[in-house]
Amino acid sequence: MVLKSFVEVHPDSHFPIQNLPYGVFKPEPDSEPRPGVAIGDYVLDLSQIASAGLFDGPFLNSSDCFNQANLNKFVGLGRTAWKEARTTLQKLLSAEEPTLRDNASLRQKALVPMDKVQMLLPVAIGDYTDFFASKHHAKNCGLMFRGPENAINPNWFHIPIAYHGRASSIVISGTDIIRPRGQGHPAGNSQPYFGPSRKLDFELEMAAVVGPGNELGKPVDVNEAADHIFGLVLMNDWSARDIQAWEYVPLGPFLGKSFGTTVSPWIVTLDALEPFASDAPEQNPPPLPYLAEKESKNYDISLQVSIIPTGQEDASIVTKSNFKNLYWTITQQLAHHTINGCNLRPGDLLGTGTISGPEPESYGCLLELTWNGKNPLPLGSSTTRTFLEDGDEVIFTGSCKGDGYNVGFGKCTGKIVPSRP
């Protein structure tokens, strides 16, 4: 029998009792931020549950991890504590359990309508890394910029390629994105172009939230890497293609990325995603031993991007992809990140890179969808896009289809606003 909550959950909801994703919210504009889990159209205030003494398991009964302004302390506790919290919360929210269901005053305090709350960044992000783990994305970028010979660099098949990103400019879903200004390629011998980016793009990504970290100098074994990952979020790695193209040789992307990166508010745990695990693609050439996993997992997460063009009301779907399209798994990404001794800390973010699939309808950014602006993309019947215009709103969603329920991520959205003069 399917587990059910006493909280009513619509069949299309992303947040049934099987999910219970974690976020940080303010119930009122002047409240202190606190952790919560999503259940149907409500947020369960974990600081209230903790104050009521309902986290009564051995790992959490004396912890203040839910009286914090972010989830860093909780995610740093590790899988045993996460499993205890999940068990406690699934029991507390189940239709059969009277403790919360029949306690009107606690329910009133602890269950806050989702449409009334303000969501905040769920973790304080010490460092943010962005990988390049979809072969289709790597191939398309190579075809566009280097041609069909060696479209994918030889190192790509051996290394989960990545760069360090900017942590300060990561924002929560719903935050406006100001069009960046910067330099683009000069025409001939003139000065470089300078002004608002002319090639503003989204990148459909997901990101792993690091749980327990590792000590500097001590790599994480790839077969233990999953214990260092708390869960996943949706991520839009906004990119200014003109700025990026002019600046990135030889040290990689910098200002073409660091003006803003949007994450979804709810972290879906690996435990909630486990029923949707699938085999990762075969890797050929085989990875080096430090990247060879006993079990190599992806997750079947359907991803979709829509755009509401400026001045319009309706969203048009521009791509449909799936987390399964990743070549390098998130556990390989994490193990590779630490093989040189680099230390990860709780709350660090590991982006997957753009998740493009094999078909043109599954490409994960406008650069690929419009082939660098050559093929304008229809948005509904009345307009097209090569890159994003001021006023465009970009909406990511992601979810897994269970038997009678979904485990979803909600939305990750952002609207482009004009450059400041």
Add this chain to the structure above:
Amino acid sequence: MVLKSFVEVHPDSHFPIQNLPYGVFKPEPDSEPRPGVAIGDYVLDLSQIASAGLFDGPFLNSSDCFNQANLNKFVGLGRTAWKEARTTLQKLLSAEEPTLRDNASLRQKALVPMDKVQMLLPVAIGDYTDFFASKHHAKNCGLMFRGPENAINPNWFHIPIAYHGRASSIVISGTDIIRPRGQGHPAGNSQPYFGPSRKLDFELEMAAVVGPGNELGKPVDVNEAADHIFGLVLMNDWSARDIQAWEYVPLGPFLGKSFGTTVSPWIVTLDALEPFASDAPEQNPPPLPYLAEKESKNYDISLQVSIIPTGQEDASIVTKSNFKNLYWTITQQLAHHTINGCNLRPGDLLGTGTISGPEPESYGCLLELTWNGKNPLPLGSSTTRTFLEDGDEVIFTGSCKGDGYNVGFGKCTGKIVPSRP
């Protein structure tokens, strides 16, 4: 007349009353970390000075910025507060001022012998960025890897090129550096090399510590950028050249850098460096307007690197350079960093990149000094190096020569220890 302190300061000291650099220390192993300034062979405990009510100016008299485990709050206060602190401390430490000089009990508490304290990272570093601002370094790298045609990429003359670095693995001077393991180029069609790095290098850099930050979306004007820089430290951006060479296309350096970055404990303020300001080199082509400064400043800071080879006692000088060798100024670096709207936060670190001079004796890393291992470098009379060996200790120093005194940075050191199996 030269300002003098009642604290005895040796003429060769880096820390006369003209300097007063800021750091964070523990007087005893189990003390709480607290801010201090260096004076001669002592550290002045600023938490004691604050508790005694001696920061009596309008900006600091009610601030708890010196009762913190790092300097982030103080550096975030801005130049007016920094000037007030400097005026207060120079007066308090001067030979003529009795307040501290004649208060034996306060002196006992507040002046701690430097050789007894443990120095810690002076700031919590939210984000770390590394620039590539020496033309000589850019040219040498280009000559080695691309040849004399276009040794320097065309974008380099328009953009202070940079990449996002890893904040978690920044360590304080004196911390051992564990040789990283990683992948190097495959030979022919074989698997890539995997093992301890065979080309471990230092990079002679300095880094700016950001003071007040900027709001996301609001660039800092280049002519106001100096108000956002608290001061400078020495920095060793340890680099594994074999890992870097194999991984860096197309997204830039990653694991070749992120295993460790060492900074010196004392932040020398721009106010203390002001007497040593010098004109920055002429820039041709002229920079775009957003990088064109009314006054373009470098500082005359002599830099030196020595190595104590494993098993030996004496250090050999391997290079002598100068901060003046930078083409892009630190204010241009900061303005460029924010032109896309990227937000900086107090305590962020902006590395200059390797500071190489024009002559071979002034190159800032072994890659250049040995021309990628082709020309072994003598260390004393009995040994040579291409790259660093386990047990080698690398020592950076930096100082400005005043009239009868030095304004110096002390040392930035690290010893290489073997990879863990």
